[in-house]
Amino acid sequence: MHTKWKNWVHVTKLDPDKDLPQGIISEIAASGTDALMLSGTLNVTLENLERLHREVAASGLPLVMEPASPDAILANGIDLFFVPSVLNSSEVQWIVGKHRDWILHNNRVDWERVIPEAYIVLNPDSAVGKVTRSTCTLSPAEVASYATVADRYFRFPIVYIEYSGMYGDPAVVKAASESIESAVLYYGGGINSGQRAAEMAKYADTIVVGNAVYDRCIDVLKETVKAVQ
Numbered sequence: 001m002h003t004k005w006k007n008w009v010h011v012t013k014l015d016p017d018k019d020l021p022q023g024i025i026s027e028i029a030a031s032g033t034d035a036l037m038l039s040g041t042l043n044v045t046l047e048n049l050e051r052l053h054r055e056v057a058a059s060g061l062p063l064v065m066e067p068a069s070p071d072a073i074l075a076n077g078i079d080l081f082f083v084p085s086v087l088n089s090s091e092v093q094w095i096v097g098k099h100r101d102w103i104l105h106n107n108r109v110d111w112e113r114v115i116p117e118a119y120i121v122l123n124p125d126s127a128v129g130k131v132t133r134s135t136c137t138l139s140p141a142e143v144a145s146y147a148t149v150a151d152r153y154f155r156f157p158i159v160y161i162e163y164s165g166m167y168g169d170p171a172v173v174k175a176a177s178e179s180i181e182s183a184v185l186y187y188g189g190g191i192n193s194g195q196r197a198a199e200m201a202k203y204a205d206t207i208v209v210g211n212a213v214y215d216r217c218i219d220v221l222k223e224t225v226k227a228v229q
Contacts (some may be wrong), residue, residue, distance in 0.1 A: 004062070005080060005115065006157075006184055008034035009201070009228045012221065013188065013210035015040040016048040020055060020213070027218045029059040032225040037082070037208065038074075039066035041127040046072050053077055056206070066117075071100035082158065084119040084157065087146050112187040117158040118150030123189065126164035140175035147176040151183040161204070163189025165211065170199055177203040192220055194227035201228040 012033045014020065017040045028036070036056050037048065047074055049065075056063065057077060065078045068137050073081075084148055086094040103109065121134040129136055138146070143161070150156040159180060161173050177185050186228025187200045188208035192215075198206050212220040 005035070005064070008206050010197075010225050011037050011186075011208045012170075012204055012213060013033045013037045013039050013208050014052060014056065014213065015210065016042040016045070016052045018150075018214055022187035024213060024218065025056055025059050028213065028221065029061055031218065031222045032229060033061065033209075033221070035062040037064045037066060038078075039130055040068055044068040044072045046074075049074055066103070070098055070105060073102070073106075075108075079113065080115045082117050084117045084133055084160065085112055085156075086119045086121055086128075086132045087150060088120055088134045088136070088138065090135060091133050094132040115158060116156050117160050117186070118146070118154065118183070119160045119162055120146050120176070121162045121164065122168060123163045123166050126166070128162065128164050138172075140169070140172045143172050144175040144179035147183075148179045149186075151180045155194055157181055158186055159183045160186040160188065163187075166190045167192075167196060168200075170203065173200055173203040191224055192217070194223035197224035197227040 010033045012028055016037055038052055062079045064080045064082050065074060066082050066084060066183050067073045089095055121129050122136050124136040147159045150159045161176055173187055184205045186206045187204035191197050191207055191209045192212055201207055209224050
């Protein structure tokens with residue numbers, strides 16, 4: 001599990017603050033997606049994380065958690081922790097501060113399960129863009145520079161291009177891809193068709209799909225899986 005994530009091409013993201021349609025987990029599990037990611041920005045609590053975990057635990061899929069804060073992290077039942085640092089945030093707490101607090105108050109981190117992510121957030125209207133006060137008006141060259149810093153300087157194993165709720169610019173993802181040597185490139189945002197999934201999969205190693213699940217579009221989810229596999 002600790003290295004298999006590098007071969008994932010499709011991840012389904014589930015938000016603890018949203019209600020899943022009834023019976024959807026079994027359909028997601030049968031869709032061909034490689035893993036489930038428990039991740040949100042607003043109103044993420046231990047209570048709703050635990051509720052979501054109970055719903056997905058029987059899926060048989062690898063479970064990944066992206067912590068929103070040091071206060072809401074599940075200790076058990078999670079295969080991997082993908083921990084974001086938002087490189088284009090204007091506030092240091094989202095780059096390293098929250099991470100320091102996590103370590104300060106938790107001396108039992110299972111480092112074998114922790115995978116650092118270098119996030120580049122590019123939708124200024126998204127919750128994550130607003131909360132992290134990210135500078136989103138970046139050119140492809142500027143995004144590529146961030147990706148290079150993440151990959152070559154800080155040695156992040158994942159670079160994540162996050163448009164969160166809107167479909168991004170393929171030229172930006174292409175530029176990031178061309179600047180990376182070792183990191184796995186993730187793309188998330190606005191993947192609501194096989195065509196969009198295929199377009200971004202030309203450049204990104206892994207596509208993340210979330211909203212299609214909550215729009216009750218399991219056929220769309222399956223279409224995006226098929227497009228990238």
